[in-house]
Amino acid sequence: MHPERSIASWFEGVLSLVYPTVCALCHRQRADHRQGYVCETCSLSVRRIGDHCCQRCGLPWSGKIVGHHACESCRGASGSWDEARAAVIAEGVALDCIHRLKYRKEPWFATFLSGLLNEAAVPALKGRSWQGIVPVPLHRAKLREREFNQAERLAGPLARALDVPMVTDRVRRREPTASQASLSRDDRSRNVRSAFEAARTDRIRGSWIIVDDVLTTGATTDAVAAVLKGLGAEQVVVWAVARAVLEPGGVWTDPPQPALPITSRAPGS
Ligand SMILES: [Zn+2]
Numbered sequence: 001m002h003p004e005r006s007i008a009s010w011f012e013g014v015l016s017l018v019y020p021t022v023c024a025l026c027h028r029q030r031a032d033h034r035q036g037y038v039c040e041t042c043s044l045s046v047r048r049i050g051d052h053c054c055q056r057c058g059l060p061w062s063g064k065i066v067g068h069h070a071c072e073s074c075r076g077a078s079g080s081w082d083e084a085r086a087a088v089i090a091e092g093v094a095l096d097c098i099h100r101l102k103y104r105k106e107p108w109f110a111t112f113l114s115g116l117l118n119e120a121a122v123p124a125l126k127g128r129s130w131q132g133i134v135p136v137p138l139h140r141a142k143l144r145e146r147e148f149n150q151a152e153r154l155a156g157p158l159a160r161a162l163d164v165p166m167v168t169d170r171v172r173r174r175e176p177t178a179s180q181a182s183l184s185r186d187d188r189s190r191n192v193r194s195a196f197e198a199a200r201t202d203r204i205r206g207s208w209i210i211v212d213d214v215l216t217t218g219a220t221t222d223a224v225a226a227v228l229k230g231l232g233a234e235q236v237v238v239w240a241v242a243r244a245v246l247e248p249g250g251v252w253t254d255p256p257q258p259a260l261p262i263t264s265r266a267p268g269s
Protein backbone atom coordinates (compact mmCIF):
# COMPACT_ATOMS: atom_id res chain seq x y z
CA MET A 1 0.00 0.00 0.00
CA HIS A 2 1.15 3.56 -0.73
CA PRO A 3 2.57 4.98 2.55
CA GLU A 4 0.28 8.03 2.46
CA ARG A 5 -2.73 5.78 1.97
CA SER A 6 -1.74 3.49 4.81
CA ILE A 7 -1.34 6.53 7.09
CA ALA A 8 -4.77 7.72 5.95
CA SER A 9 -6.38 4.36 6.68
CA TRP A 10 -4.62 4.21 10.07
CA PHE A 11 -5.97 7.70 10.79
CA GLU A 12 -9.46 6.59 9.74
CA GLY A 13 -9.15 3.63 12.07
CA VAL A 14 -8.27 5.91 14.99
CA LEU A 15 -11.10 8.28 14.05
CA SER A 16 -13.61 5.44 13.98
CA LEU A 17 -12.63 4.59 17.57
CA VAL A 18 -13.31 8.17 18.65
CA TYR A 19 -16.32 8.77 16.38
CA PRO A 20 -18.27 5.67 15.43
CA THR A 21 -18.88 5.49 11.68
CA VAL A 22 -22.60 5.93 11.99
CA CYS A 23 -24.75 8.84 10.83
CA ALA A 24 -24.81 11.59 13.48
CA LEU A 25 -28.39 12.46 12.52
CA CYS A 26 -30.34 9.21 12.14
CA HIS A 27 -27.90 6.96 14.08
CA ARG A 28 -28.93 4.11 11.77
CA GLN A 29 -26.90 4.15 8.55
CA ARG A 30 -23.15 4.19 8.01
CA ALA A 31 -21.41 7.52 7.47
CA ASP A 32 -17.70 8.31 7.78
CA HIS A 33 -15.72 11.49 8.40
CA ARG A 34 -15.51 12.25 4.67
CA GLN A 35 -19.32 12.53 4.65
CA GLY A 36 -19.21 14.66 7.81
CA TYR A 37 -20.97 11.75 9.60
CA VAL A 38 -24.16 12.33 7.63
CA CYS A 39 -25.42 9.29 5.70
CA GLU A 40 -26.58 9.35 2.12
CA THR A 41 -30.27 9.00 3.05
CA CYS A 42 -30.14 12.00 5.39
CA SER A 43 -28.11 13.96 2.83
CA LEU A 44 -30.66 13.26 0.10
CA SER A 45 -33.47 14.55 2.33
CA VAL A 46 -31.98 18.08 2.08
CA ARG A 47 -33.81 20.15 -0.52
CA ARG A 48 -31.38 21.62 -3.04
CA ILE A 49 -32.44 24.93 -4.61
CA GLY A 50 -30.68 24.49 -7.96
CA ASP A 51 -30.98 27.05 -10.78
CA HIS A 52 -34.72 27.47 -10.52
CA CYS A 53 -34.63 30.65 -8.48
CA CYS A 54 -34.64 34.45 -8.54
CA GLN A 55 -31.39 35.45 -10.15
CA ARG A 56 -30.88 38.29 -7.73
CA CYS A 57 -31.77 36.85 -4.32
CA GLY A 58 -31.83 33.08 -4.92
CA LEU A 59 -35.47 32.63 -3.87
CA PRO A 60 -36.61 29.20 -5.06
CA TRP A 61 -39.22 29.59 -7.77
CA SER A 62 -42.02 27.19 -8.56
CA GLY A 63 -43.16 28.89 -11.79
CA LYS A 64 -41.72 28.91 -15.27
CA ILE A 65 -38.52 30.91 -15.80
CA VAL A 66 -38.01 32.75 -19.06
CA GLY A 67 -34.79 34.73 -19.56
CA HIS A 68 -33.44 36.74 -16.62
CA HIS A 69 -35.76 36.23 -13.72
CA ALA A 70 -36.14 38.48 -10.68
CA CYS A 71 -38.80 37.83 -8.05
CA GLU A 72 -41.37 40.48 -7.16
CA SER A 73 -39.41 41.83 -4.20
CA CYS A 74 -36.18 42.14 -6.18
CA ARG A 75 -37.61 44.08 -9.08
CA GLY A 76 -36.21 47.58 -8.70
CA ALA A 77 -34.50 46.58 -5.43
CA SER A 78 -31.11 48.04 -4.71
CA GLY A 79 -28.56 46.66 -2.30
CA SER A 80 -24.84 46.37 -1.97
CA TRP A 81 -24.54 42.82 -3.25
CA ASP A 82 -25.22 42.10 -6.91
CA GLU A 83 -26.60 38.60 -6.47
CA ALA A 84 -27.17 36.14 -3.65
CA ARG A 85 -27.58 32.39 -3.84
CA ALA A 86 -28.00 29.53 -1.42
CA ALA A 87 -27.42 25.83 -1.98
CA VAL A 88 -30.36 24.44 0.00
CA ILE A 89 -33.54 25.44 1.83
CA ALA A 90 -33.05 26.24 5.53
CA GLU A 91 -35.19 23.53 7.08
CA GLY A 92 -35.01 20.04 8.56
CA VAL A 93 -31.67 18.27 8.29
CA ALA A 94 -29.79 21.28 6.86
CA LEU A 95 -30.92 23.63 9.61
CA ASP A 96 -30.31 20.99 12.28
CA CYS A 97 -26.71 20.60 11.06
CA ILE A 98 -26.14 24.37 11.05
CA HIS A 99 -27.45 24.72 14.61
CA ARG A 100 -25.42 21.77 15.84
CA LEU A 101 -22.27 23.18 14.25
CA LYS A 102 -22.81 26.69 15.65
CA TYR A 103 -24.38 26.16 19.04
CA ARG A 104 -23.34 22.65 20.02
CA LYS A 105 -19.86 22.88 18.44
CA GLU A 106 -20.15 19.60 16.55
CA PRO A 107 -17.39 20.37 14.03
CA TRP A 108 -17.95 17.44 11.66
CA PHE A 109 -21.10 19.11 10.34
CA ALA A 110 -18.86 21.74 8.70
CA THR A 111 -17.70 18.99 6.31
CA PHE A 112 -21.26 18.06 5.39
CA LEU A 113 -22.41 21.68 5.04
CA SER A 114 -19.41 22.80 3.00
CA GLY A 115 -20.07 19.78 0.77
CA LEU A 116 -23.59 21.10 0.15
CA LEU A 117 -22.24 24.59 -0.50
CA ASN A 118 -19.53 23.47 -2.91
CA GLU A 119 -21.88 21.15 -4.79
CA ALA A 120 -23.94 24.21 -5.84
CA ALA A 121 -21.46 27.09 -5.67
CA VAL A 122 -18.42 25.64 -7.46
CA PRO A 123 -20.17 25.04 -10.82
CA ALA A 124 -21.79 28.49 -10.60
CA LEU A 125 -18.60 30.38 -9.71
CA LYS A 126 -15.75 28.59 -11.47
CA GLY A 127 -14.41 29.99 -14.70
CA ARG A 128 -15.01 33.57 -13.56
CA SER A 129 -12.29 35.79 -12.15
CA TRP A 130 -12.54 36.36 -8.37
CA GLN A 131 -10.25 38.46 -6.18
CA GLY A 132 -11.19 36.88 -2.87
CA ILE A 133 -13.72 35.04 -0.70
CA VAL A 134 -14.77 36.83 2.48
CA PRO A 135 -16.48 34.84 5.26
CA VAL A 136 -18.90 37.02 7.24
CA PRO A 137 -16.80 38.01 10.29
CA LEU A 138 -17.83 37.27 13.85
CA HIS A 139 -17.26 39.77 16.62
CA ARG A 140 -14.26 38.90 18.79
CA ALA A 141 -16.39 38.18 21.88
CA LYS A 142 -18.59 35.81 19.86
CA LEU A 143 -15.52 34.17 18.38
CA ARG A 144 -14.10 33.58 21.86
CA GLU A 145 -17.36 32.05 23.00
CA ARG A 146 -17.87 29.88 19.91
CA GLU A 147 -14.14 29.18 19.33
CA PHE A 148 -14.54 29.26 15.55
CA ASN A 149 -16.30 31.23 12.83
CA GLN A 150 -18.69 28.89 11.03
CA ALA A 151 -18.63 31.10 7.90
CA GLU A 152 -14.84 30.65 7.78
CA ARG A 153 -15.21 26.85 8.04
CA LEU A 154 -17.48 27.01 4.99
CA ALA A 155 -15.50 29.59 2.99
CA GLY A 156 -12.20 27.70 3.33
CA PRO A 157 -13.16 24.61 1.30
CA LEU A 158 -14.90 26.80 -1.31
CA ALA A 159 -11.75 28.93 -1.62
CA ARG A 160 -9.64 25.80 -2.10
CA ALA A 161 -12.03 24.34 -4.68
CA LEU A 162 -12.02 27.57 -6.70
CA ASP A 163 -8.34 28.36 -6.07
CA VAL A 164 -9.30 31.83 -4.85
CA PRO A 165 -7.80 33.26 -1.62
CA MET A 166 -9.94 33.39 1.50
CA VAL A 167 -9.62 36.94 2.81
CA THR A 168 -10.25 37.64 6.50
CA ASP A 169 -8.32 40.89 7.01
CA ARG A 170 -10.46 43.30 4.97
CA VAL A 171 -13.75 43.51 6.86
CA ARG A 172 -14.25 43.36 10.61
CA ARG A 173 -17.20 43.41 12.94
CA ARG A 174 -17.37 46.68 14.83
CA GLU A 175 -19.48 45.88 17.88
CA PRO A 176 -21.56 43.05 19.26
CA THR A 177 -25.04 43.25 17.73
CA ALA A 178 -28.22 42.51 19.65
CA SER A 179 -29.56 39.07 18.86
CA GLN A 180 -30.99 39.27 15.35
CA ALA A 181 -33.78 36.78 15.92
CA SER A 182 -35.71 39.02 18.32
CA LEU A 183 -35.63 42.15 16.15
CA SER A 184 -38.10 43.44 13.58
CA ARG A 185 -37.07 43.72 9.93
CA ASP A 186 -36.32 47.49 10.19
CA ASP A 187 -34.47 47.15 13.49
CA ARG A 188 -32.39 44.34 12.04
CA SER A 189 -31.26 46.45 9.11
CA ARG A 190 -30.41 49.41 11.34
CA ASN A 191 -28.60 47.19 13.82
CA VAL A 192 -26.54 45.40 11.21
CA ARG A 193 -25.87 48.39 8.92
CA SER A 194 -23.27 49.83 11.24
CA ALA A 195 -21.84 46.52 12.43
CA PHE A 196 -19.02 46.14 9.90
CA GLU A 197 -16.12 48.33 8.88
CA ALA A 198 -13.03 48.15 6.73
CA ALA A 199 -10.10 46.65 8.60
CA ARG A 200 -7.59 48.18 6.17
CA THR A 201 -7.81 51.25 3.98
CA ASP A 202 -5.87 50.13 0.89
CA ARG A 203 -8.09 49.77 -2.16
CA ILE A 204 -9.41 46.60 -3.75
CA ARG A 205 -10.97 45.97 -7.17
CA GLY A 206 -12.70 43.30 -9.23
CA SER A 207 -15.23 40.67 -8.12
CA TRP A 208 -15.62 39.28 -4.60
CA ILE A 209 -17.59 36.47 -2.96
CA ILE A 210 -19.11 36.66 0.54
CA VAL A 211 -19.86 33.38 2.33
CA ASP A 212 -22.30 32.86 5.22
CA ASP A 213 -24.12 29.88 6.72
CA VAL A 214 -27.74 31.05 6.45
CA LEU A 215 -29.24 33.79 4.30
CA THR A 216 -32.24 35.13 6.18
CA THR A 217 -32.84 38.86 5.78
CA GLY A 218 -29.79 39.52 3.65
CA ALA A 219 -29.02 42.50 5.92
CA THR A 220 -25.78 41.05 7.30
CA THR A 221 -24.30 40.14 3.94
CA ASP A 222 -25.50 43.47 2.51
CA ALA A 223 -23.57 45.33 5.21
CA VAL A 224 -20.40 43.31 4.47
CA ALA A 225 -20.89 43.93 0.74
CA ALA A 226 -21.22 47.68 1.42
CA VAL A 227 -17.77 47.67 3.05
CA LEU A 228 -16.24 45.79 0.09
CA LYS A 229 -17.89 48.15 -2.41
CA GLY A 230 -16.67 51.10 -0.36
CA LEU A 231 -13.13 49.76 -0.67
CA GLY A 232 -13.49 49.52 -4.44
CA ALA A 233 -14.98 46.08 -5.25
CA GLU A 234 -16.87 46.23 -8.55
CA GLN A 235 -19.03 43.16 -8.08
CA VAL A 236 -20.05 41.29 -4.93
CA VAL A 237 -21.81 37.93 -4.98
CA VAL A 238 -23.15 36.18 -1.86
CA TRP A 239 -23.25 32.42 -1.33
CA ALA A 240 -24.84 30.78 1.69
CA VAL A 241 -25.40 27.13 2.48
CA ALA A 242 -29.08 27.63 3.29
CA ARG A 243 -31.80 30.15 2.61
CA ALA A 244 -34.83 30.88 4.79
CA VAL A 245 -38.01 30.23 2.82
CA LEU A 246 -41.68 30.15 3.72
CA GLU A 247 -43.44 27.31 2.00
CA PRO A 248 -47.10 27.77 1.06
CA GLY A 249 -49.04 26.91 4.21
CA GLY A 250 -45.80 26.18 6.00
CA VAL A 251 -44.10 27.71 8.97
CA TRP A 252 -41.26 30.19 9.28
CA THR A 253 -37.97 28.47 9.26
CA ASP A 254 -34.97 30.25 10.78
CA PRO A 255 -35.55 32.84 12.28
CA PRO A 256 -38.83 34.82 11.82
CA GLN A 257 -39.45 38.11 9.99
CA PRO A 258 -37.07 37.95 7.04
CA ALA A 259 -36.84 41.00 4.82
CA LEU A 260 -35.82 38.98 1.81
CA PRO A 261 -38.78 37.50 -0.03
CA ILE A 262 -39.72 34.14 1.35
CA THR A 263 -42.66 33.02 -0.71
CA SER A 264 -42.58 32.25 -4.42
CA ARG A 265 -45.44 34.09 -6.05
CA ALA A 266 -45.86 34.02 -9.79
CA PRO A 267 -44.79 37.24 -11.57
CA GLY A 268 -47.53 39.88 -11.43
CA SER A 269 -49.76 37.87 -9.09
ZN1 LIG B 1 -28.60 9.38 8.46
Ligand SMILES: [Zn+2]
Nearest residue numbers: 054057071074
Ligand atom coordinates in the same frame (compact mmCIF):
# COMPACT_ATOMS: atom_id res chain seq x y z
ZN1 LIG C 1 -35.45 37.91 -5.59
